[in-house]
Amino acid sequence: MILALSNSKGGVGKTTIAVHLAVWMAEQGLSVGFVDADVQASSSLWLDEAAPQIKKIRLPSREDIEGQLPGIAEEFDYVVVDGPAGLSEVTRAILCLADVAVLPCGPSVLDLRAAIDAQNVIRQIQKARGGPPVEVVIPNKLQSQYKLSKELLQTVREMGMPAGNGLSLRQAYADAAGQGKVVWKMASASAREATAELQLLFQQLINHESDSPKHDRRAPNPAPA
Numbered sequence: 001m002i003l004a005l006s007n008s009k010g011g012v013g014k015t016t017i018a019v020h021l022a023v024w025m026a027e028q029g030l031s032v033g034f035v036d037a038d039v040q041a042s043s044s045l046w047l048d049e050a051a052p053q054i055k056k057i058r059l060p061s062r063e064d065i066e067g068q069l070p071g072i073a074e075e076f077d078y079v080v081v082d083g084p085a086g087l088s089e090v091t092r093a094i095l096c097l098a099d100v101a102v103l104p105c106g107p108s109v110l111d112l113r114a115a116i117d118a119q120n121v122i123r124q125i126q127k128a129r130g131g132p133p134v135e136v137v138i139p140n141k142l143q144s145q146y147k148l149s150k151e152l153l154q155t156v157r158e159m160g161m162p163a164g165n166g167l168s169l170r171q172a173y174a175d176a177a178g179q180g181k182v183v184w185k186m187a188s189a190s191a192r193e194a195t196a197e198l199q200l201l202f203q204q205l206i207n208h209e210s211d212s213p214k215h216d217r218r219a220p221n222p223a224p225a
Contacts, residue, residue: 002079004098009114010085012104013140015043018082023051033076043082049180065093101133104140107148139166
């Protein structure tokens, strides 16, 4: 099962969610592989410290994704893919093979537009594949007292964009990256709150995954232009 973290814009929390999701799954006793398709490789470096036991594979090009990702998926219960920012040919190749596409979206007009752009690409791929990937929009960096955060949640509901519970803007996420940890290995109040909302989110993702149809990856459809 391939879960791809993707968006057409950077800075929306994609790597933070990907790293925490992989570690959480491994701690549930699942076999997890992690594919880092971002040229910056920040998620690989973070995981090297937070969970060195998780196998990490760098696949920076479309050819790498198309040639290796289907085989990697056969080795593990789950493969978490941290894709690059932008709707590049690498991102499209990942989405053509993914079972679940996770789209973090921050509370700004630019972030929402980027999520809509990514959603349009996913719809094209769903049509070409006749099914997957299941799409999940994650409203992220929310601040309950601010209008933009409330508008983001309202917009994703009104547009019918399948969304999990949102994640709040918390210092613990930035601290976790800086310390090479996941938030449930930290002791602050912010970390405890972050842990609770991440666990709820990941349970939702597992539920989405259980509804995702299995399919043959031996001959993936080409990414639409």
